[in-house]
Amino acid sequence: MYTLFDNAFFLSAAAGWLVAQVLKTLIHMFFTKKFIAERLIGSGGMPSSHSASVCALATAACMRSGVDSFEFAISLVLALIVMYDAMGVRRETGIQAKLINEMLQAFEEMGNSDLPTDEKLKEFVGHTPLQVMAGAILGIVIAVVICNILP
Secondary structure, three states: OOOHHHOHHHHHHHHHHHHHHHHHHHHHHHHHOOOOHHHHOOOOOOOOHHHHHHHHHHHHHHHHHOOOOHHHHHHHHHHHHHHHHHHOHHHHHHHHHHHHHHHHHHHHHOOOOOOOOOOOOOOOOOOOHHHHHHHHHHHHHHHHHHHHHOO
16 A cells, blocks of 8 residues: 555655755854754755755656646646745845844844834745755755655
8 A cells, every 4th residue: 555655746845845954954054053953944045945845846747747747737837936936025025034134133222122123033034046946956856866766
């Protein structure tokens, strides 16, 4: 009897996300010299786990069902939307959050205690094109490996 864990589509997408999150955490730790547990599940950073998971899914669909299948068509459209959004709206949201956090800190330093500065906005939200591309390549490689291992 087959289970979800025998499904190359699911395993590829899940492994793409997991490997990207671990790499993201290690890369962040290398540059900051600090382990931040939130990086294991958080968005933003290098490589994009969103891109890794959707590209792994699309690659598995292509390899298992073919380029002309509805599975590949759906997963490809999903991958393009997710990657476009990660570089667009979500990235802009992170840039705006960083600017707002800097403004709130500047207001606090000027003595304005009326503004809420105890909770910062989340700055790691979107991705640069390089982060998205790295995630996409990672996801493709992972799916190729998984689809060649599983029967």
